[in-house]
Amino acid sequence: MIRQITNPRELRGLAILSQPDTIIQTGKNEWDVRSQSKDAYYQVIRTFPKDRKARMHDPPSWICTCPDHTTRNVICKHIHAVQLSLKIAGDVKEKSTPAHIEETEQKVACPACKSANVVKRGIRKNGYGTVQRYGCNECGYRFVIDKGFCRMKFSPKTITLTLDLYFKGLSQRKIADHLKQFENTSVAQPTILDWIKKYLKLLSQYSEKYKADVGNIWHCDETTVFIKKEGKKKYYEWIWNLMDSKTRYLLACQVTETRYVKDARKPLKRAKEVTDVKPDAIVTDGLPAYKEAIKAEFYGLNDRVQNPHVRLKDFETKPNNNILERLNGTFRERTKVMRSLDTEMAATEFVTGMQIYYNYIRPHQGIGGLTPAQMANIPINLMGNRWETMIGLASGK
Numbered sequence: 001m002i003r004q005i006t007n008p009r010e011l012r013g014l015a016i017l018s019q020p021d022t023i024i025q026t027g028k029n030e031w032d033v034r035s036q037s038k039d040a041y042y043q044v045i046r047t048f049p050k051d052r053k054a055r056m057h058d059p060p061s062w063i064c065t066c067p068d069h070t071t072r073n074v075i076c077k078h079i080h081a082v083q084l085s086l087k088i089a090g091d092v093k094e095k096s097t098p099a100h101i102e103e104t105e106q107k108v109a110c111p112a113c114k115s116a117n118v119v120k121r122g123i124r125k126n127g128y129g130t131v132q133r134y135g136c137n138e139c140g141y142r143f144v145i146d147k148g149f150c151r152m153k154f155s156p157k158t159i160t161l162t163l164d165l166y167f168k169g170l171s172q173r174k175i176a177d178h179l180k181q182f183e184n185t186s187v188a189q190p191t192i193l194d195w196i197k198k199y200l201k202l203l204s205q206y207s208e209k210y211k212a213d214v215g216n217i218w219h220c221d222e223t224t225v226f227i228k229k230e231g232k233k234k235y236y237e238w239i240w241n242l243m244d245s246k247t248r249y250l251l252a253c254q255v256t257e258t259r260y261v262k263d264a265r266k267p268l269k270r271a272k273e274v275t276d277v278k279p280d281a282i283v284t285d286g287l288p289a290y291k292e293a294i295k296a297e298f299y300g301l302n303d304r305v306q307n308p309h310v311r312l313k314d315f316e317t318k319p320n321n322n323i324l325e326r327l328n329g330t331f332r333e334r335t336k337v338m339r340s341l342d343t344e345m346a347a348t349e350f351v352t353g354m355q356i357y358y359n360y361i362r363p364h365q366g367i368g369g370l371t372p373a374q375m376a377n378i379p380i381n382l383m384g385n386r387w388e389t390m391i392g393l394a395s396g397k
C-alpha cells in the first residue's frame with residue numbers, strides 16, 4: 001500500500017513547504033521554520049542517538065521551539081515540514097515493499113478458435129534457429145507462437161543486444177562494429193533503426209495496459225534536446241519528465257516546442273492516465289509555467305491536499321540532489337551520439353523508447369537493483385534478457 005499523508009499536522013507541514021522562504025537550514029541538524037501566524041521563526045533541531053549501536057536502530061529525535069511542540073510534546077507542523085523537505089530532497093529513504101509479481105507466462109491457445117486443446121507438432125527451422133509448431137485438436141489449425149521475432153532474419157539475441165546498446169548510448173556505427181566483432185553478424189545501420197522503431201512501438205502499446213502504483217511525492221522538470229528539421233537551422237525542443245520519488249517510475253516523458261503553461265500541462269495530464277494516485281506534492285524547479293499548470297490539472301483533485309505544487313527553490317535544503325538528475329544523464333548519454341533527433345527518429349518516438357528502457361529494462365541502484373516498473377507493482381514479470389522477455393509477452397497479445 002502506498003503511504004498517503006493523513007495526519008493533519010503533517011498536512012499543515014506540507015502546506016508550509018508550498019510557500020516561499022519558509023524553511024532555512026542554519027546548521028547540519030538545525031532549521032528555522034517561519035511561523036504561519038506571526039512574523040517569527042521557530043527553530044527545529046534534529047538529534048541522533050549518542051550511542052553508536054543505538055544510532056543504527058533508533059531514529060533521530062526532533063524538537064521545535066513552537067508552543068505546539070513545547071507544551072504538547074507532539075511532532076508539530078514545523079518538524080513535519082522539515083522532514084518532508086528532507087524526504088523530497090531525497091535525503092531520507094522511504095521504506096517500500098518490493099512488488100508482488102503475478103505470473104504472466106501465457107498458456108498456449110489456438111489463434112483460430114481460442115481452444116486450449118493444442119498439441120506440439122514438430123519444429124520449424126527459420127533463419128537463426130528453430131520454432132515450436134502447434135496443432136489445434138478442435139479445429140485442426142496449425143500455428144507457431146510468435147515471440148516477436150518470427151519473421152526476422154536475425155536472432156533475438158542480436159536484436160535485443162542492439163536495443164540495449166542503443167539505449168546505453170552507443171552510436172549506430174559502434175553498434176554495427178560491435179555486432180561484427182563479437183557476434184560475427186553484419187547489420188546495416190538503417191536496419192538498426194528499423195528494429196528500434198518496430199520494437200519500441202510494440203513495447204509502448206503493451207506497457208499502456210497497466211496502471212502504475214506509485215508514491216505521493218512526484219518531481220517534474222524539463223530539459224532540452226537537439227532537433228534538426230528539414231530546411232531549418234538546428235534548434236532545441238523541451239523534454240518534460242515527471243517522476244515518482246518512491247518508485248522512481250517515470251510517469252510521463254513529453255516533448256514540446258515551447259515552455260508555456262499549455263506545455264507544462266502535458267506531462268501532468270499524461271500522469272493522470274498512467275496512475276490513479278493523486279500526489280500530495282509535485283516538486284518543481286522555479287519555472288513559472290508550473291504554477292498555473294499544476295493548478296489547472298491537480299487543484300482540488302486530492303481530498304487531502306488542495307494544491308500539491310512545491311517549488312524546490314523555496315526550501316534550499318539540498319536542491320542539487322534532484323532525483324531526476326540521473327535520468328537526465330541517461331538522456332544526455334544517448335542524445336550526444338545522435339547527430340540530432342528527428343533525422344534519426346521522431347523526438348516523441350525517442351522519448352517513448354527512453355521511458356520504456358528506464359522504467360522496465362534498466363535496474364536502478366537507488367531502489368535495490370529493481371526496475372521502477374517492479375517498484376510500481378506493474379505485473380510484467382521480466383527475467384533474464386528483459387528485452388526479449390518483454391517483446392515475447394507483448395507479441396503474445
Ligand SMILES: [Zn+2]
Nearest residue numbers: 064066076078
Ligand atoms: Zn513547531
Ligand SMILES: [Zn+2]
Nearest residue numbers: 110113136139
Ligand atoms: Zn482451433
